Amino acid sequence: MKEVQKYPDARREEKLQAFDRLLTIMDQLRNLCPWDKKQTIESIRHLTIEETFELSDAILENDLEEIRKELGDIMLHMVFYARMADEQKAFDMADVLNGISDKLINRHPHIYSDVEANDEQAVKENWEKIKLKEKGNKTVLGGVPNSLPALIKSIRIQEKARGVGFDWDKKEQVWGKVEEEIQEFKTEEEAGNKEKATEEFGDLMFSLINYARFAGINPEEALEKTNKKFIKRFNYLESESKKEGKQISEMSLEEMDVYWEKAKKL
CATH class of the missing domain: 1.20.890 (cAMP-dependent Protein Kinase, Chain A)
Incomplete structure (x- = not known):
């Protein structure tokens, strides 16, 4: 493992105590609060989704104070899930944290092993290849969740394809595809072929998302x-x-x- 300079953290002990405090409060709520006692992993799922969107809003507004609050809400949910899983003897918070730590070490061989990765793209490509082996997916795109919103799913599909080398070389090539898709959509729409126009509009959006990626823009x-x-x-x-x-x-x-x-x- 390469020698890594430790981040100076004067508040490390305070952070550990704060996390222990949250775990303790979760224990108390799960034992004493009628609402918290009643919850299941399934019952708080929709609340977790809502909290995630609230965090997203705060990030877009660049409201750091609101981000702090929303991160706390999401952290509560993570602790809640782990506590309920612990009750079922499935896993606990230590398993969750050790699992993600192991994953990060395994997916950063350029830090924790002797693999070379000198730029961001090399890191991304290594990540996708390692992830493919870890999950045992039969296809490159097998790890893209079906329930992702269509726009975000397009981004992930394109990133995964690029991770194994399936991509355009230059953004000018991608823009040429955008122009081609615009014309194809226009032709079908003007002909009154709604079904085909819908398909071509989807192709146009996909190509625009692709171009945004090349331009360093998050389309969502x-x-x-x-x-x-x-x-x-x-x-x-x-x-x-x-x-x-x-x-x-x-x-x-x-x-x-x-x-x-x-x-x-x-």
């Missing part, structure tokens, strides 16, 4: 920022027109556009 993050921007501007349009006694449903597009242009300058 980019789209969510646009969503938030649109909501902010539309809310301004709605509130400001209402102040002037106008009903948005009765306004023309030209009237709305006046407020929209003002909102863009805020």
Whole structure:
């Protein structure tokens, strides 16, 4: 193993005590609180998903204080799952933490072994190859969860394919594919072939996501920022027109556009 400089952490003992405190509180809640006693691994699943989206919102807003709070909520859920699994004699928090530590060591042979990886791409390729061996997947894409949202699934599919060398060489080639897909979609849409146009639109989105990857842009993050921007501007349009006694449903597009242009300058 290569010699690694230890991160100076004056609060390490305090962090360990804080984690022990959370484990203790979880024990108390599981034994004494009627609601916590009733929960199962399945029953809190939807709450975990909600907390994850709340963390995502805080990250997009770059709100570090809110990120701190949401990380605490998610940490609670992780401790909760481990406690319930421990009750079933399946695994406990020590198994969880040792498992992830072992995984990190195994997937970073350029740090903990003699493998060379001098750039980010080499690290990613090693990661995907090791992951494929660990999971015993019969196919490269076998590890992509079926339940992932389509946009995120596209990103993961493309990353995994790249991990084994199946990818374009230059982003100019990818843009050429985008232009090709635009034309194919336009042809089918203008012909009124909805089923084929839908298929071509999916191809177009996939190629745009691919280009975003080459450009170093996270397309999910980019789209969510646009969503938030649109909501902010539309809310301004709605509130400001209402102040002037106008009903948005009765306004023309030209009237709305006046407020929209003002909102863009805020």
